[in-house]
Amino acid sequence: MSASNVSGRYQPIAVVGAACRLPGGITDLDGLWQALEEGRDLVGEAPAERFDATRFIDTSMPRTGKSYTAAGGFLADVASFDAEYFGITPREAAQMDPQHRLLLELAAEALDNAAIAPRTLAGSNTAVYVGICDASYGGLQFMSPRSVNAYTMVGAASSLAANRLSHCLDLRGPSMAIDTACSSSLVALDRACRTLWDGTSRTALAAGANVLLSPYHFVGFSQASMLSKRGRCAAFSADADGFVRAEGGGLVVLKRLSDARADGDRVHGVILGSGSNCDGHTAGVSLPNPEAQEDLLRGVYEQAGIQPDELVYLEAHGTGTLVGDPAECRAIGRALGTRRQTGVLPIGSVKSNLGHLEPASGIAGLLKALLVLRHGTAPASLHSQPANPDIDFAGLNLAPVANPLPLPATSRPVVGVNSFGFGGANAHVIVGAEPAVPDAAGAAEETMAAARPVLVSARTPQALREAVSCMAERLARTEPDQFYDLAYTATRRRGAHRHRAVVIAEGPAGGDLPGRTGRRGAGRRNRGGARAARRGGR
Numbered sequence: 001m002s003a004s005n006v007s008g009r010y011q012p013i014a015v016v017g018a019a020c021r022l023p024g025g026i027t028d029l030d031g032l033w034q035a036l037e038e039g040r041d042l043v044g045e046a047p048a049e050r051f052d053a054t055r056f057i058d059t060s061m062p063r064t065g066k067s068y069t070a071a072g073g074f075l076a077d078v079a080s081f082d083a084e085y086f087g088i089t090p091r092e093a094a095q096m097d098p099q100h101r102l103l104l105e106l107a108a109e110a111l112d113n114a115a116i117a118p119r120t121l122a123g124s125n126t127a128v129y130v131g132i133c134d135a136s137y138g139g140l141q142f143m144s145p146r147s148v149n150a151y152t153m154v155g156a157a158s159s160l161a162a163n164r165l166s167h168c169l170d171l172r173g174p175s176m177a178i179d180t181a182c183s184s185s186l187v188a189l190d191r192a193c194r195t196l197w198d199g200t201s202r203t204a205l206a207a208g209a210n211v212l213l214s215p216y217h218f219v220g221f222s223q224a225s226m227l228s229k230r231g232r233c234a235a236f237s238a239d240a241d242g243f244v245r246a247e248g249g250g251l252v253v254l255k256r257l258s259d260a261r262a263d264g265d266r267v268h269g270v271i272l273g274s275g276s277n278c279d280g281h282t283a284g285v286s287l288p289n290p291e292a293q294e295d296l297l298r299g300v301y302e303q304a305g306i307q308p309d310e311l312v313y314l315e316a317h318g319t320g321t322l323v324g325d326p327a328e329c330r331a332i333g334r335a336l337g338t339r340r341q342t343g344v345l346p347i348g349s350v351k352s353n354l355g356h357l358e359p360a361s362g363i364a365g366l367l368k369a370l371l372v373l374r375h376g377t378a379p380a381s382l383h384s385q386p387a388n389p390d391i392d393f394a395g396l397n398l399a400p401v402a403n404p405l406p407l408p409a410t411s412r413p414v415v416g417v418n419s420f421g422f423g424g425a426n427a428h429v430i431v432g433a434e435p436a437v438p439d440a441a442g443a444a445e446e447t448m449a450a451a452r453p454v455l456v457s458a459r460t461p462q463a464l465r466e467a468v469s470c471m472a473e474r475l476a477r478t479e480p481d482q483f484y485d486l487a488y489t490a491t492r493r494r495g496a497h498r499h500r501a502v503v504i505a506e507g508p509a510g511g512d513l514p515g516r517t518g519r520r521g522a523g524r525r526n527r528g529g530a531r532a533a534r535r536g537g538r
Contacts, residue, residue, distance in 0.1 A: 017114025073246030131184030186362025246355025273304025318349025333396025
């Protein structure tokens, strides 16, 4: 295992901003939680415009050169991109990998969510780590040499998945793409945490992205019998027959907890420990090593000073493969489950809802973990019953969450997030709720009573109208004691853009936002501006 956080030496890492784009039209954490709470299965069929299914897919029987499934978790739109907002010409944008475009949008949205104006990071030592492994877009361009131009090499390079974010935001810290297959984004998160612990950077962006553009990967995984013929990620189930591919991405903004508190940031959750290692030599390069996974888990929890009984839930990798699930459960059970005195360890997998986002799967698991802590409930892991007879759940003291499970009341709830790649790279992260801080409500009562401005800004008049509407909806759901935070964040901590509307009020029902606009400041993309307004306060 690589050097991890040693108890007493490193402080928790705060997740201060988050953004996601996931199958089923999910565009934020609230949307993800709604899908999980409702138990929605978001796996569908490949959109017709992706590739010619009649040429590459044959669901009737396994055939050479064909995939036996086109099932997957797909985004509604991977083509649209507001290039002007990011200072990119349309010609250059056309050559950019859609994964890179997605990451730029996620960075803008996550900073909005963190209430960090991008200009405040310009020139800083902010780091960027991105988990990514698919280079299909560049390969598809090279199949038609006449489409190759001066922007092709830059647009297709995997390094640009991270470097493009650093370039756009003028970030001067470490910036790199990480490819460890399906554990890529959780390894990227681990690297980001170490950069903060080392003091190399004060802020870090950690992300993962995956877009399914090519039919050849479907063919290849089918020939290896890795994909589910049923089109379901049935993790921990007797019906498990492989994984289902999925696309999307997520990005989190990280700071040391002390820095986040000094900056007045909202904290989604804290990272208490992380680590990564490799399986070493196995019977096959794509086969997991449960002993190595167990070693990683033991090391991360011991070095973080967290006991197995403190875990209230563990978000497993849980792909639904015949080899992977039993190996992972064996590692979790031996390292954590059998050492508990407080009952079975609940486990689940977000892949049962979304499909397997491959290099971005770890970040999806992290976002689910944050939501489990926020809502105090572990949502059902779909398709987990009947239980896989090759997994000794009772002996390992594990239990798949087949129905929504309220978490036990505890002073320090802890959730684990597990991930591994088919080349042997394993990663694990421990997530907890923000530690309690002294109640400052009394000290702020006097300042909260005064009238405050609420500012909404956007890049175009049309976007401003949409943003104003969303802010009005947000205000309608705001309690009076939440108004100060919302007004402060909207007015002082968001980036101020060219078109603006403002109202002065003493509470959420104190005035109507006007439709007037100004002409100052930077731009904001249409969709992101509306999302920023919808989220409201810190």
